Amino acid sequence: MTKPESEFTWKDLEIGSIVAEPGNASQYQTGDWRSERPLFDNNKCIKCGLCYIFCPEGCIERNAEGYFEANLFYCKGCGICARECWPKAITMVPEEE
Amino acid sequence: MAEKVGIEVSLAIAEAAKLANVDVVAAYPITPQTHIVEHLAELVADGELDAAYIPVESEHSAMSACLGASASGARTFTATAGQGLELMHEVLYVASSMQLPMVMTVANRALSAPLSVWGDHSDVMAVRDTGWIQIFAENGQEVVDNVLCGFRIGEDPKVLLPVMVHLDGFYLSHVIEPVLFPEQSKVDKFIPPYKYPMPLHPDKPVTMGAFGPPIIYAETKKAQEVNLEASKEVILDCWQEFGKAFGRHYSPVENYHIEGAKVLLLTMGSFSETAMTAVDKMRGEGREVGLVRIRLWRPFPFEEIRQAVKKVDVLIVVDRALSFGGPGGPVCSEVRSALYGEAKKPKVIGFVAGLGGRDITPAGFEEIINRGIEISQKGSKNEFEIFGVRE
Numbered sequence: 001m002t003k004p005e006s007e008f009t010w011k012d013l014e015i016g017s018i019v020a021e022p023g024n025a026s027q028y029q030t031g032d033w034r035s036e037r038p039l040f041d042n043n044k045c046i047k048c049g050l051c052y053i054f055c056p057e058g059c060i061e062r063n064a065e066g067y068f069e070a071n072l073f074y075c076k077g078c079g080i081c082a083r084e085c086w087p088k089a090i091t092m093v094p095e096e097e
Numbered sequence: 098m099a100e101k102v103g104i105e106v107s108l109a110i111a112e113a114a115k116l117a118n119v120d121v122v123a124a125y126p127i128t129p130q131t132h133i134v135e136h137l138a139e140l141v142a143d144g145e146l147d148a149a150y151i152p153v154e155s156e157h158s159a160m161s162a163c164l165g166a167s168a169s170g171a172r173t174f175t176a177t178a179g180q181g182l183e184l185m186h187e188v189l190y191v192a193s194s195m196q197l198p199m200v201m202t203v204a205n206r207a208l209s210a211p212l213s214v215w216g217d218h219s220d221v222m223a224v225r226d227t228g229w230i231q232i233f234a235e236n237g238q239e240v241v242d243n244v245l246c247g248f249r250i251g252e253d254p255k256v257l258l259p260v261m262v263h264l265d266g267f268y269l270s271h272v273i274e275p276v277l278f279p280e281q282s283k284v285d286k287f288i289p290p291y292k293y294p295m296p297l298h299p300d301k302p303v304t305m306g307a308f309g310p311p312i313i314y315a316e317t318k319k320a321q322e323v324n325l326e327a328s329k330e331v332i333l334d335c336w337q338e339f340g341k342a343f344g345r346h347y348s349p350v351e352n353y354h355i356e357g358a359k360v361l362l363l364t365m366g367s368f369s370e371t372a373m374t375a376v377d378k379m380r381g382e383g384r385e386v387g388l389v390r391i392r393l394w395r396p397f398p399f400e401e402i403r404q405a406v407k408k409v410d411v412l413i414v415v416d417r418a419l420s421f422g423g424p425g426g427p428v429c430s431e432v433r434s435a436l437y438g439e440a441k442k443p444k445v446i447g448f449v450a451g452l453g454g455r456d457i458t459p460a461g462f463e464e465i466i467n468r469g470i471e472i473s474q475k476g477s478k479n480e481f482e483i484f485g486v487r488e
Contacts, residue, residue, distance in 0.1 A: 010316040
């Protein structure tokens with residue numbers, strides 16, 4: 001997007017509110033829907049990648065050391081990664097903490 | 098030379114769509130509209146019209162297919178009536194808010210229950226707020242002319258909106274009338290080729306109908322409202338150009354003997370012609386009555402209505418639909434709203450008449466006018482009256 005949605009006036013919209021820039025959904029922040037975020041404990045993590053596979057948002061990435069991190073710009077805090085992580089390396093913590 | 102043909106109005110509409118050289122027709126048959134799409138299917142099957150005819154399983158699908166056709170840049174036509182229009186309902190909003198032009202003729206019909214295939218405006222009024230341009234015709238010629246105008250208006254790059262042309266079911270759809278068909282070359286000149294600015298195409302992908310969160314939805318609706326209001330300028334220009342090219346003239350509000358009138362009748366649709374006969378007779382007897390007919394229902398012609406009625410004492414609005422538990426007729430309630438802020442305004446008296454194909458004769462209109470004058474003088478306990486109902 002050329003600018004954030006909050007700065008668009010009605011005059012800035014394309015015909016019929018068409019989105020003319022392909023793939024710009026990646027600029028849409030879904031992270032602010034979150035009430036809990038995943039906390040990764042790399043001492044327990046066995047690098048199996050189940051969290052990466054199960055994340056419905058596709059926002060979990062592997063870092064340089066082979067551990068996993070959630071991209072909080074997109075993470076909606078659904079908790080599926082924490083539930084699927086059988087070594088219990090992921091816990092969901094409330095956002096206010 | 099234009100050719101004058103005696104033809105059933107439904108067939109004439111199909112011929113008009115052919116003159117407009119439509120690319121796609123997606124439609125589902127429903128009385129009293131069936132003959133329109135039946136004849137279009139014939140024209141395509143016989144190779145007389147080079148168009149894709151999509152037979153669908155419902156009106157919901159018909160309108161959905163029309164969206165896709167229009168979005169890909171095809172000139173699109175469909176027709177429906179009554180329950181069919183209701184089944185399309187949610188998709189109608191999508192067509193207008195995604196700014197996808199197409200022309201749809203609606204053979205106005207009453208709604209169930211009880212089952213009625215006959216004409217009134219219940220179906221139209223239920224889709225009043227769907228954001229389409231809506232034009233009312235009073236006879237077959239007007240439908241043909243406004244189908245042609247509908248493509249030119251809707252496809253104008255300044256507009257890009259779908260257009261409904263309303264004709265009363267049976268009263269117009271099933272009668273045989275003399276209709277002047279303009280020459281193909283003149284129609285081709287009158288309606289430029291359709292060119293959607295951002296059509297669906299793999300070479301230049303766009304997203305149509307994306308979701309609009311609270312941060313942007315109100316802006317999209319404001320843009321839609323401004324666009325529909327602004328379409329009026331293009332509509333006026335189109336009718337002016339149509340008049341120059343074909344010699345028949347249209348305006349948002351048509352006045353009939355309003356000069357010197359103290360009492361005006363206001364109607365919409367085919368029974369306006371019956372009302373004219375009543376006005377003629379009463380004028381002949383020295384009564385100061387006249388008639389105002391709404392042709393452009395959306396965008397609503399506020400200024401024209403105010404101008405037409407500003408000098409009269411009584412305005413009698415005859416609706417062909419009922420807003421249950423509300424102010425009576427939808428047209429009457431909108432006209433009242435349009436006049437409310439005026440310093441000098443007539444008393445507005447509302448009638449609902451002609452429901453479900455009940456005929457209103459010239460004598461009936463005379464009775465409505467006389468009763469309306471009586472109510473304006475003595476008042477009434479009711480917000481409106483249903484004319485001709487057996488007590």
